[in-house]
Amino acid sequence: xxxxxxxxxxxxxxxxYAAAQDFTLDVKEYRLSNxxxxxxxxxxxxxxxxxxxxxxxGSVNETDGNTGLSHFLEHMMFKGTPFVGTKDYxxxxxxMKQIDSAYVKIDAELAKPENIRxxxxxxxxxxxxxxxxxxxxxxxxxxxxxxxxLKNGGTGLNASTGQDSTQYYVSLPSNRLELWLALETDRIMxxxxxEFYSERNVIQEExxxxxxxxxxxxxxxxxxxxxxxxxxxxxxxxxxMADIRQLSKKxxxxxxxxxxxxxxxxxIIVGDVDANETMKLVKQYFEKIPKGPETPxxxxxxxxxxGERRIQLLYDANTQIVxxxxxxxxxxxxxxxxxxxxxxxxxxASSRMHKKLVIDNKLCTSINTDESGRQFPNLFEISASPxxxxxxxxxxxxxxxxxxxxxxxxxxxxxxxxxxxxxxAGQIRSMETNGGIAWQIHYYETQASNWQFxxxxxxxxxxxxxxxxxxxxxxYFTDGNKTxxxxxxPENGPEPxxxx
Amino acid sequence: MKxxxxxxxxxxALLLCACISAPREQAPAFKTQPRDMRxxxxxxxxxxxxxxxxxxxxxxxxxxxxxxxxLNVSIRFKGGxxxxxxxxxxxxEMCASLMKMGGTTTIxxxxxxxxxxxxxxxxxxxxxxxxxxxxxSVLSKDTDEGLKLLADVLLNPAFxxxxxxxxxxWLAESLRRENDSPNTIAYREFRKLIYPSHPYGERVGANLDxxxxxxxxxxxxFHRNYFRPNNAIIGISGKFMKNELIAKLNSAFxxxxxxxxxxxxxxxxxMQYQHSLNIVHRNLQxxxxxxxxxxxxxxxxxxxxxxxxxxxxxxxxxxxxxTSRVRSDEGLAYSVSSGFxxxxxxxxxxxYTQTKCETSWKAIGIILEEMERIRTEPVTDAELQDAxxxxxxxxxxxxxxxxxxxxxxxxxxxxxxxxxxxxxxTKNIAKLTQNDILNAxxxxxxxxxxxxxxxxxxxxxDIPTEILAKANKIQLEERDDK
Numbered sequence: 001x002x003x004x005x006x007x008x009x010x011x012x013x014x015x016x017y018a019a020a021q022d023f024t025l026d027v028k029e030y031r032l033s034n035x036x037x038x039x040x041x042x043x044x045x046x047x048x049x050x051x052x053x054x055x056x057x058g059s060v061n062e063t064d065g066n067t068g069l070s071h072f073l074e075h076m077m078f079k080g081t082p083f084v085g086t087k088d089y090x091x092x093x094x095x096m097k098q099i100d101s102a103y104v105k106i107d108a109e110l111a112k113p114e115n116i117r118x119x120x121x122x123x124x125x126x127x128x129x130x131x132x133x134x135x136x137x138x139x140x141x142x143x144x145x146x147x148x149x150l151k152n153g154g155t156g157l158n159a160s161t162g163q164d165s166t167q168y169y170v171s172l173p174s175n176r177l178e179l180w181l182a183l184e185t186d187r188i189m190x191x192x193x194x195e196f197y198s199e200r201n202v203i204q205e206e207x208x209x210x211x212x213x214x215x216x217x218x219x220x221x222x223x224x225x226x227x228x229x230x231x232x233x234x235x236x237x238x239x240x241m242a243d244i245r246q247l248s249k250k251x252x253x254x255x256x257x258x259x260x261x262x263x264x265x266x267x268i269i270v271g272d273v274d275a276n277e278t279m280k281l282v283k284q285y286f287e288k289i290p291k292g293p294e295t296p297x298x299x300x301x302x303x304x305x306x307g308e309r310r311i312q313l314l315y316d317a318n319t320q321i322v323x324x325x326x327x328x329x330x331x332x333x334x335x336x337x338x339x340x341x342x343x344x345x346x347x348x349a350s351s352r353m354h355k356k357l358v359i360d361n362k363l364c365t366s367i368n369t370d371e372s373g374r375q376f377p378n379l380f381e382i383s384a385s386p387x388x389x390x391x392x393x394x395x396x397x398x399x400x401x402x403x404x405x406x407x408x409x410x411x412x413x414x415x416x417x418x419x420x421x422x423x424x425a426g427q428i429r430s431m432e433t434n435g436g437i438a439w440q441i442h443y444y445e446t447q448a449s450n451w452q453f454x455x456x457x458x459x460x461x462x463x464x465x466x467x468x469x470x471x472x473x474x475x476y477f478t479d480g481n482k483t484x485x486x487x488x489x490p491e492n493g494p495e496p497x498x499x500x
Numbered sequence: 501m502k503x504x505x506x507x508x509x510x511x512x513a514l515l516l517c518a519c520i521s522a523p524r525e526q527a528p529a530f531k532t533q534p535r536d537m538r539x540x541x542x543x544x545x546x547x548x549x550x551x552x553x554x555x556x557x558x559x560x561x562x563x564x565x566x567x568x569x570x571l572n573v574s575i576r577f578k579g580g581x582x583x584x585x586x587x588x589x590x591x592x593e594m595c596a597s598l599m600k601m602g603g604t605t606t607i608x609x610x611x612x613x614x615x616x617x618x619x620x621x622x623x624x625x626x627x628x629x630x631x632x633x634x635x636x637s638v639l640s641k642d643t644d645e646g647l648k649l650l651a652d653v654l655l656n657p658a659f660x661x662x663x664x665x666x667x668x669x670w671l672a673e674s675l676r677r678e679n680d681s682p683n684t685i686a687y688r689e690f691r692k693l694i695y696p697s698h699p700y701g702e703r704v705g706a707n708l709d710x711x712x713x714x715x716x717x718x719x720x721x722f723h724r725n726y727f728r729p730n731n732a733i734i735g736i737s738g739k740f741m742k743n744e745l746i747a748k749l750n751s752a753f754x755x756x757x758x759x760x761x762x763x764x765x766x767x768x769x770x771m772q773y774q775h776s777l778n779i780v781h782r783n784l785q786x787x788x789x790x791x792x793x794x795x796x797x798x799x800x801x802x803x804x805x806x807x808x809x810x811x812x813x814x815x816x817x818x819x820x821x822x823t824s825r826v827r828s829d830e831g832l833a834y835s836v837s838s839g840f841x842x843x844x845x846x847x848x849x850x851x852y853t854q855t856k857c858e859t860s861w862k863a864i865g866i867i868l869e870e871m872e873r874i875r876t877e878p879v880t881d882a883e884l885q886d887a888x889x890x891x892x893x894x895x896x897x898x899x900x901x902x903x904x905x906x907x908x909x910x911x912x913x914x915x916x917x918x919x920x921x922x923x924x925x926t927k928n929i930a931k932l933t934q935n936d937i938l939n940a941x942x943x944x945x946x947x948x949x950x951x952x953x954x955x956x957x958x959x960x961x962d963i964p965t966e967i968l969a970k971a972n973k974i975q976l977e978e979r980d981d982k
Contacts, residue, residue: 045567046900047542078818083528084535142828143818148534150819151886153893157817173542173896182537185529201831208786209834209854215680288529316783317680349613359610362666365673387673418618425620425639432568432901 023427023458027441027451028275030282034291035263038282039441039451040275043434049271050156050434051180053168053188054442056266056449057259059235060163060298060376068239069255071161072203072247077168078145078159079194081186085144089192092139095132096194100249102129103197107246129197140194145183152176156435161237164375165446171434174272181285184267188260188289196249204245207238215317215487216383223485226311227324227379231302261292266445270434302326302377309483314490321392322485323382323399325476330373330447336460337472338380341406342371343419344469345382350418352405353382357398363390367399373457375447379483380476392486406473410466423461544896546922549735549909550742554750557730557758561909562745563737565902569640571738572903573650576914577632579726582699583764587713589699590706592627594667594714595722599625599634602663604656609663612649621646623653628704630844631914632726640739647752654727655756659719668714671706679782679976682854686788686955689780689974693951694794694848698769730758735910737902769794769845773949777963777971780955787860787956791867792850793946798842798915804928805940806840811887812879812937813870813945814838814851819886821870826853832863840944849944857960864952871947878934892926 030038058070082089102125109122149157149170159168172180211217221236228234239247267286269278305326327338345353346369357363367384386395430436444454549563584591600623603609616622621638634654638646678684688703695701706714736745773793796806807815814822814837826836833855841847851871855863899905912921954961961968 046896047544048896048900082526083530083533137829142824144535146818147886150816151889151893152539153890153896155894155897171897173539173893175542176539179534179537179539182530182532182534186534189529190526195828195831198828198831202827202834205786205832205855206834208856212785213682285529318677348617350610350617355610355613359666362669365670385673385677387669388676414618421618422620428568428570428639429637434900 024455025437025440025451029451030279032262032283032287034287034289035261036286036289037266037445038279038286039266039268039445040273040278041268041270041437041441042273042275043270043437044272047174047272048171048434049174049177049269049273050171050438051169051177051270052266052268052438052442053184054266054268054446055166055260056164056264056295056446057166058162058164059237059239060232061259061295062232062235062239065243066247066251066255067235067243068203068237069247069251070166070259071238072200072244073252073256073260074159074161074166074168075199075203076193076196076252077187077191078143079196079199080141080144080192081190082192084148084183084186085141085192085194086139087141088139092136092192092194095136095139096192098132099129099136099197102126102132104248107248111246133195133198136194145187148179148183152179162446163233163235163237165442167442167446169438171271177269177273177278177281178285181281185285185288188262188265191256193249193252196252200244200247203238204241207241207244210238211236212241215315216320218315219313219320219322219485219487222311222313223322223324223483224379226309226485227305227326227483228302231300231376232298233302233374233376233378258293259295261295262286262289263291264295266442268438268441268445270438270441298376305481305483308479311483311485313485313487315487316489317487318388318489319386319392320487321382321384321386321395323396324379324483325478325481326377327371327380327476328377329375330457331453332377333460334472334475335371335373336457337464337468338371338476339373340416340419340461340464341469341473342369342380343422344406344411344415345369345402347419347422353399353402356402357384357395361398363387363395363398373447375449392488396484403473403477407470407477411469412466416464416466420462423458427458541893542896544899546899546908547902547905549737549906551909552746554729556753556756557728558732558734558753558756559913560746560749561733561735561906561913562742563735563902563906564740564742565737566739567902569739571636571638571640571643571646571736571740572906573636573647574735574903574907574910575634575654576733576910577634577726577728577731578630578761578763578914579632579731580628580630581702581704582629582766584699584710585764587710588718589702589710590671590704591710591714591718591722592632592726593705594664594671595719596625596627596632596634598659598663598667598719599653599657599723599727601667602657602659604652605658606652606656607649608658609660612653615645615649619645623650625653629700643740643745644748644752647748651752651756655753657719657723659716659723661716664716664719668706668711671711672708674705675708682782682784682786682788682955685780685782685976686790686953688977689778689955690790690792690850690951690953691848693776693778693953694792695769698767698845700769700843700845700847724759725762728759728761729753729756731761733910733913735903735906737906766845771846773946774951775949776951777967778951778953778974779958779961779968779971780953780974780976781958782955782976784956785856786854787857787954787961789853789855789860789864789867789955790850790953791864791871791950792848793950795840795847795849796842796944797844797846799917800842802936802940802943803842805932805936806944808884808887808891808929808932809874809879809937809940809944810838810840811891812883813874813941816887816890819890821874822851822853822867825866825870826855826863830862830866832859832866836863836867857956858962860954860956861962861964864954868947868950871945871950875938875941875945875947878938881934884932884934884937888929888932891929895926 028040062069106122106125109117153173155171157170225234328334353367357367364384364386370381384395441451444451549561552560581592603612619642623636625634636646636650691701814820822836826832833853836853838851840849851867853863
C-alpha cells in the first residue's frame with residue numbers, strides 16, 4: 001500500500017460515444033450534517049456494490065520526521081475498536097498503556113547516538129513489552145473487521161495511501177450496506193491502535209520490499225526528493241526508514257484527530273442500490289460521527305527550479321532512467337495538454353517515443369510517461385530501461401529529440417484524432433465496473449475537490465489543439481525545469497549497502 | 501482435545517462480549533454488533549452463453565450484452581511451453597508474441613499497430629505453460645475490421661527476420677534484468693528445484709542458450725501446427741447480434757481449416773518429495789522465501805477441499821493463520837501467503853514471504869509449524885465456516901462483466917471440468933467438513949519434505965551454523981554484460 005498510481009479513467013454514459021461530446025455521470029450528491037460528502041451512483045448490472053471511504057489526507061500533509069504517518073495510520077485503521085476486534089476492551093486498556101510507556105522509553109533510547117545508548121535497558125524494555133503483548137493476545141479477536149468483510153463476500157478489500165488521499169474500499173453483495181456503515185462508522189469514531197509496534201515492523205518490511213530491495217522504487221524515491229525540494233510531495237508515501245522506526249502512537253492519535261473527521265471525508269457508493277433508501281441508512285450511521293476541526297491548509301509552494309538537477313544512484317542492478325519536469329496542478333488549463341502529450345509520446349505501440357526508441361532505434365525495451373493531474377503542481381515523468389549496449393546518455397538524447405519535435409512542428413490532425421479516439425473509448429470501457437466508476441469519482445474528489453470536474457477535464461482534453469501542444473511543450477520541457485535520475489551498477493562491483 | 505478448548509474459548513468470548521460495557525464516552529454506533537448481523541444470500545443467475553461448433557471445428561461461446569458498445573473476443577488453444585523442444589525453450593512464447601509484433605503477410609507490423617491505436621482497439625497473442633491465447637478488444641462499431649485483423653494475425657503471420665531479431669534482443673534484456681528482482685530470482689530457482697527434469701521447472705520464455713537456436717522456420721512450423729480451429733475455444737461477449745456475428749466470423753476466418761494438431765511427448769513428471777534447504781546469495785536487506793513441494797492437478801477430486809484448506813492456512817489474507825502469525829503477531833513480514841498452482845499435471849504448493857534477512861529462519865520455523873498444525877488438528881468450526889462463507893458470498897463477483905462470464909465458461913471447457921461446474925461450485929464448497937480439510941491437509945501438505953528456498957544475503961541469515969553448512973548454495977545465473 002505505498003504510493004498509489006492513480007490510473008486515469010474517463011467516464012461516459014451515452015451509448016454512441018462519437019455523437020456525444022457532453023457526457024454526464026449520474027451521481028447523486030449529499031452533504032451530511034457533520035460535513036461528510038456522500039456520493040451515490042446507481043448501477044444495476046449485478047447485485048453488487050463498490051464502497052469507498054476517501055479521506056483527504058496523505059503524505060502531503062506530513063511534516064519532516066513524521067513521514068509515513070498517513071500510511072501507518074491506514075494500516076492501524078484495521079486493528080479494531082472498543083467493540084470490534086476484542087473480547088474485553090476494558091481489560092486491554094491497562095496492558096496497552098504498559099506497552100506504550102515501555103516504547104516511549106525505548107524510542108527515546110533509540111533516538112540517541114549509538115555510543116551513549118543504554119542497550120541493556122532497551123533489551124529489558126523490549127522483553128517486558130513482549131510479555132505484556134502475550135497477555136494481551138487472550139483478549140484479541142484478530143483482524144475481526146477484515147474477517148467480517150470477507151465472510152460477507154467482501155472482494156477487493158483493501159486500503160491505500162497516496163500523497164493526497166487515503167482510501168478504504170471494499171465491494172460487497174448489495175444487501176450488505178449496513179455492515180459497511182456499522183464497521184466504518186465504528187472505526188472512524190473510535191479506532192483502537194492495537195498491535196502498534198509489531199505493525200511498525202511490518203511497515204519496515206514493506207519498505208524493504210518496495211524501496212530498499214527494489215531498484216525502481218529506490219531510484220524513484222531519490223529522484224522525487226531531488227526534484228521536489230520544499231513542497232511536501234518530496235516525502236515518500238511510505239516514509240523514510242529512520243522516520244518509520246520512531247513514529248509514535250501519540251503522533252498518530254493527534255494526526256487522526258485532525259484528519260479523520262467526517263468533514264474531511266467523501267463516502268462513495270456505486271452499484272445496485274437505491275439512492276434514497278441508501279441515504280436513510282447512511283444518515284443513521286454516518287451522522288453519529290462528530291464534526292471535526294478544519295484541516296490546516298498546505299501553503300508551501302515549490303520554488304521555480306531554475307537549473308537542471310541530476311542524481312546518480314549506484315546499485316547492483318541494470319540501468320534505469322527517470323526524467324521529470326515540474327508541471328501544474330490538475331485544474332490548471334495546461335494540465336490536459338500535458339496529458340495529451342503523454343499519450344502522444346507513449347500510449348500504444350504506434351506512439352512517438354515507443355516507435356522511435358523501442359522499435360526503430362532499439363535503444364530500450366520500454367518507455368513510459370506519466371502525467372497524472374494532482375491537487376498541487378507535480379511532475380511530468382519519463383522513465384526508460386535502456387538495452388545493455390546503449391548508454392543512458394544515448395537514451396536521454398533520443399528522449400530530448402522527441403520533446404524538441406513537439407516544440408518545433410505542430411502535431412497533425414490524424415495523430416490528434418487518434419488520441420481523442422483513445423480518450424473516448426477509454427471512457428466507455430471504464431464504465432463497465434462499479435470499481436472503475438468509484439475510482440473515477442474518488443480521483444476527482446480528492447485531486448480536484450469535486451467529482452464533477454471529470455466532465456470539464458474530459459472536455460478540456462478533447463479540445464486540445466496542435467498550437468496548445470507546441471506552446472505547452474516550450475513552456476515546460478526546458479533544461480532549467482528538468483531533473484534526471486540514473487541508476488547504474490557501480491564500476492568496481494557491487495557497492496556495499498547501508499545497513500538498516 | 502485442544503480443538504474443544506478452542507471452541508469453548510470462543511463460546512465464552514461471545515458471552516463476554518454481550519455483557520461488557522465500553523467506556524461511556526464511547527457508545528457504539530450500532531445497535532446490532534456487526535458480528536451478529538445476518539444477511540440473506542443475494543440471488544443471482546449465471547447467464548448462459550450460446551455454445552456452438554463451427555464447420556471448421558472451432559468451439560464458440562457467445563454472450564450478447566448490449567450495456568457497452570464494445571466487443572471482446574478471447575481464444576484459447578491447447579499448446580504452450582511444455583511442448584517446446586529442450587533446445588528450443590521459449591518457442592511457444594516467441595511465436596505467439598511475434599504473430600502480433602511481426603505483422604502479417606497483408607499488413608506490416610507498423611500499419612497494424614497504427615490501425616489498432618487509431619481504433620483504440622487491441623490484439624494480443626501470448627503463451628503460457630499449457631495454453632496459447634489470443635484476444636481482441638474493439639468498439640462494436642469497428643467489429644468487422646477488428647475481426648478481420650484478428651483473423652489476419654492468427655492465419656497469416658509474417659515473422660519477418662528483422663522483428664525476430666528485435667524480439668530476441670528484448671528477451672536477452674529481460675533475462676539480463678531477472679536478477680534485479682528478488683521475486684523473479686526466488687521463483688526461478690524454486691521451480692528448478694521442484695521440477696528438476698520437467699518443463700514446468702523452466703521459464704515460459706526463452707533462455708540464453710535456446711534464443712540462438714530458434715529460427716524463423718521453427719516459428720512457421722509451430723504456428724502451422726497449433727493455431728488450428730479444431731484446437732481452439734473462442735469466447736465472444738459484448739454488443740452484437742448473434743446471427744450477424746456468426747456470419748462475420750465465418751467471413752473473417754474464411755480459409756481457416758482444420759488439421760490434426762501434433763502434441764510432442766512431454767517428459768513424465770517425477771513425483772518426488774524431498775526436504776532441502778537452498779540459498780541464493782544476493783546483497784539484499786530482505787530475504788524472499790519460498791517453502792513448498794509438488795502439488796496437485798486441476799482435475800484433482802479434492803480441489804474444493806484444497807482451496808478451503810489453503811484459504812485457512814494462508815490464502816485468505818488477514819484471516820488466515822500464516823498472516824495472523826507471521827505478519828500481525830510477530831511483525832516479521834508485510835506479505836506472507838500460501839497457494840496451490842493447478843495445472844494439467846501436478847502444479848506446486850508454496851508458502852511465500854519476505855522478511856529481513858536476520859529473521860528468515862524464524863519465519864520459516866513458523867511456516868513449517870503452521871503446515872504441521874493444520875495436519876494434526878482439525879480446523880475450528882468457526883474457521884471453516886468463515887472460509888466457506890467468504891468463498892460462497894464472493895462468488896457473485898466472478899460474474900460481473902460479460903467477458904468475465906465468458907472466460908469462466910471457456911475455462912470449464914478448456915480444463916475439461918464437468919459442464920455443471922459453475923452452477924454447483926457453491927454447493928461443493930458448502931458441503932465440506934472439518935474432516936475433509938484435515939484429510940486434504942494430510943494428503944497434500946508435507947512439511948517434513950519441503951523445498952526451502954531463501955534468496956537473500958547469506959551473511960545476515962539467522963540460520964544456525966551447522967544447518968547453514970549443509971545448505972545447498974545456488975549460484976546466481978550469470979549475466980553477460982553486452
